[in-house]
Amino acid sequence: MSVEEFDDKVLIVNGSSSVTILKFGASIISWKLNNEERLWLSSGAKLDGSKAVRGGIPLVFPIFGKQKDEKHPTFKLAQHGFARNSTWEFLGQTSESPITIQFGLGPENLNKETQEIWPYDFTLIYSVSLHEDKLVTQIEVENTGTQAFEFNWLFHTYYKIPDITDTLVNNLVDQQCFDQLVNQQYVEKAPVISFHEEFDRVYKNVNQDKILQIVDKGKVLYNLKRTNLPDSVVWNPWIKKSEGMADFEPKDGYLNMLCVEPGHVNSMILLNSKDKWNASQEISTGGEIKVQANIY
Numbered sequence: 390m391s392v393e394e395f396d397d398k399v400l401i402v403n404g405s406s407s408v409t410i411l412k413f414g415a416s417i418i419s420w421k422l423n424n425e426e427r428l429w430l431s432s433g434a435k436l437d438g439s440k441a442v443r444g445g446i447p448l449v450f451p452i453f454g455k456q457k458d459e460k461h462p463t464f465k466l467a468q469h470g471f472a473r474n475s476t477w478e479f480l481g482q483t484s485e486s487p488i489t490i491q492f493g494l495g496p497e498n499l500n501k502e503t504q505e506i507w508p509y510d511f512t513l514i515y516s517v518s519l520h521e522d523k524l525v526t527q528i529e530v531e532n533t534g535t536q537a538f539e540f541n542w543l544f545h546t547y548y549k550i551p552d553i554t555d556t557l558v559n560n561l562v563d564q565q566c567f568d569q570l571v572n573q574q575y576v577e578k579a580p581v582i583s584f585h586e587e588f589d590r591v592y593k594n595v596n597q598d599k600i601l602q603i604v605d606k607g608k609v610l611y612n613l614k615r616t617n618l619p620d621s622v623v624w625n626p627w628i629k630k631s632e633g634m635a636d637f638e639p640k641d642g643y644l645n646m647l648c649v650e651p652g653h654v655n656s657m658i659l660l661n662s663k664d665k666w667n668a669s670q671e672i673s674t675g676g677e678i679k680v681q682a683n684i685y
């Protein structure tokens with residue numbers, strides 16, 4: 390078991406499992422379990438801090454997408470905010486079992502322009518725990534200033550999958566969703582989600598007792614448990630959108646990736662002075678298909 394810090398990243402190794410976290414964006418760029426890579430990372434991803442990482446687990450804060458309300462303090466921020474585009478501080482190892490490390494981000498780590506646009510005092514503490522059979526990522530947001538602020542949070546997880554056309558996501562039936570491609574709200578009626586074209590939906594207020602499963606030809610690949618993250622974005626860019634993303638490589642990589650992104654994005658979280666907010670995602674692999682259709 391070891392934690393090794395490099396100039397630009399931190400590597401945790403535990404037997405045949407490992408996780409690699411870039412200091413830029415505190416983005417996880419690799420998670421291996423039984424020596425097998427579980428996250429999709431574009432071969433064209435920029436890992437030098439020049440752009441948010443295309444793949445792995447980028448962190449979205451304090452805004453998901455672009456803010457539409459021009460009076461909101463997040464209006465001038467870049468798409469998905471600044472957490473994925475800022476260099477975090479490595480705070481060290483905080484536990485041996487499970488092996489856990491932390492990263493921190495505050496206004497002092499932001500560039501001047503971002504500090505001016507979003508002038509709040511805050512501390513983000515990001516914890517990554519590598520268990521023998523799962524990966525847990527946890528975030529704490531603290532308002533260290535005197536002014537309240539509002540934010541979104543999202544773990545933008547890119548899963549590695551054998552073939553998107555054989556992939557299903559379950560336990561989202563009857564869930565309210567917002568389809569970002571047609572700008573429409575409706576109730577998801579598909580018993581399981583399948584993929585044949587570009588897909589970009591925000592499922593809202595998904596009961597946190599529901600485990601979202603990514604299934605490949607009847608075999609469970611991933612189980613996603615969420616704490617304090619009511620919404621889940623499901624995204625695959627398919628052919629045309631991938632072509633338009635310079636850092637999306639190989640161009641048929643959309644066949645081997647699927648984003649299932651737990652977050653708090655349908656509404657903003659209001660954090661008053663001195664308050665803290667916590668959330669986490671827990672990803673495990675394998676096991677039985679669990680149908681949890683009728684809990685709302």
Ligand code: BG6
Pocket residue numbers: 441468469545569589590622624650
């Ligand atoms: C998803 C959004 O979370 O992120 C999509 O739902 C978006 O609309 C995608 O295209 C990727 O965003 P970006 O900024 O990393 O290209």
